[in-house]
Amino acid sequence: xxxxxxxxxxxxxxxxxxxxLRLLTDALDGAxxxxxxxxxxxxxxxxxxxxxxDIVLLDAVMPGMxxxxxxxxxxxxxxxxxxxxxxxxxxxxxxxIVRGLEAGGVDYVTKPIAIEEMLARIRVHLxxxxxxxxxxxxxxxxxxxxxxxxxxxKIKWATPQGQKLLADMLxxxxxxxxxxxxxxxQWINQVLSGxxxxxxxxxxxxxxQLRLQYVGKLGPNEFLxxxxxxxxxxxxxxxxxxxxxTAREGEVLSWLAKGKTNRDIAQILGLSPxxxxxxxxxxxxxxxxxxxxxxxxIAVNANRRNS
Numbered sequence: 001x002x003x004x005x006x007x008x009x010x011x012x013x014x015x016x017x018x019x020x021l022r023l024l025t026d027a028l029d030g031a032x033x034x035x036x037x038x039x040x041x042x043x044x045x046x047x048x049x050x051x052x053x054d055i056v057l058l059d060a061v062m063p064g065m066x067x068x069x070x071x072x073x074x075x076x077x078x079x080x081x082x083x084x085x086x087x088x089x090x091x092x093x094x095x096x097i098v099r100g101l102e103a104g105g106v107d108y109v110t111k112p113i114a115i116e117e118m119l120a121r122i123r124v125h126l127x128x129x130x131x132x133x134x135x136x137x138x139x140x141x142x143x144x145x146x147x148x149x150x151x152x153x154k155i156k157w158a159t160p161q162g163q164k165l166l167a168d169m170l171x172x173x174x175x176x177x178x179x180x181x182x183x184x185x186q187w188i189n190q191v192l193s194g195x196x197x198x199x200x201x202x203x204x205x206x207x208x209q210l211r212l213q214y215v216g217k218l219g220p221n222e223f224l225x226x227x228x229x230x231x232x233x234x235x236x237x238x239x240x241x242x243x244x245x246t247a248r249e250g251e252v253l254s255w256l257a258k259g260k261t262n263r264d265i266a267q268i269l270g271l272s273p274x275x276x277x278x279x280x281x282x283x284x285x286x287x288x289x290x291x292x293x294x295x296x297x298i299a300v301n302a303n304r305r306n307s
Contacts, residue, residue: 010036011057013036014037014038016063021037027115027118041070042064044056052083056086057086057088057118059087060087060088060089060091061089068099071087085105086118088109106128109121145162146215148224151189151223166227192223253296257299283295
């Protein structure tokens with residue numbers, strides 16, 4: 001169950017039955033997990049204020065705040081929206097199962113608990129949660145200008161920012177599907193076969209140039225691409241190594257020196273404004289300055305020395 005020997009998955013078990021707590025604690029600890037225990041919903045809420053578990057095993061029927069209400073309150077916390085919650089109860093009627101799923105649970109097991117089955121369910125839900133977290137991490141790292149396509153170039157989905165950039169250049173096929181223009185599908189297949197010279201490609205619509213960057217495979221015939229405005233001939237100059245900046249920080253600083261706003265830089269580089277802000281924080285720290293004006297001045301002087 002544990003993929004990283006340095007990290008133990010954390011399970012929060014919420015149940016008022018000492019026998020169930022003892023059974024699950026022993027089983028989960030034996031499976032290499034760290035176990036936290038709460039006897040009721042209120043105690044569970046206090047625990048998640050201090051630490052975010054990787055999975056929650058929740059009894060549906062408890063005195064005071066029951067498991068259904070506890071699940072709803074846990075899911076209101078943005079930090080817990082991706083944490084899988086498995087209900088445990090002797091209530092096996094369809095209405096109770098539906099109620100648990102509607103409250104935010106991902107699964108529902110009946111007591112008495114079959115430990116091997118429970119561990120198998122936990123493994124599945126932890127794996128699914130990690131995939132979701134990985135997708136969110138890729139989204140944050142790559143910026144918000146993203147789209148997913150199949151190998152024929154048909155767009156399966158795009159973020160609102162990506163849709164806005166593509167709005168003026170999308171081709172529509174006979175079935176009204178949005179398609180990337182030729183030869184982008186050919187480039188995608190070359191990337192997948194390892195024959196592409198670059199994992200980036202450009203496409204145009206009138207005077208507008210857009211750059212596509214291959215990010216990775218999401219699923220069967222679904223591929224994630226990052227979209228950005230192609231700066232073309234106005235690409236930023238490279239800075240000497242003495243500034244101590246990464247390649248991406250150098251790009252951000254160069255566009256800043258050209259008078260671009262944070263939002264402009266985000267759009268040009270296909271990043272989120274928040275990511276640009278973080279890059280600027282690092283740039284200011286490395287250059288020993290406190291604002292964009294001082295950083296731009298250093299960039300201009302560096303360009304003069306390098307020209």
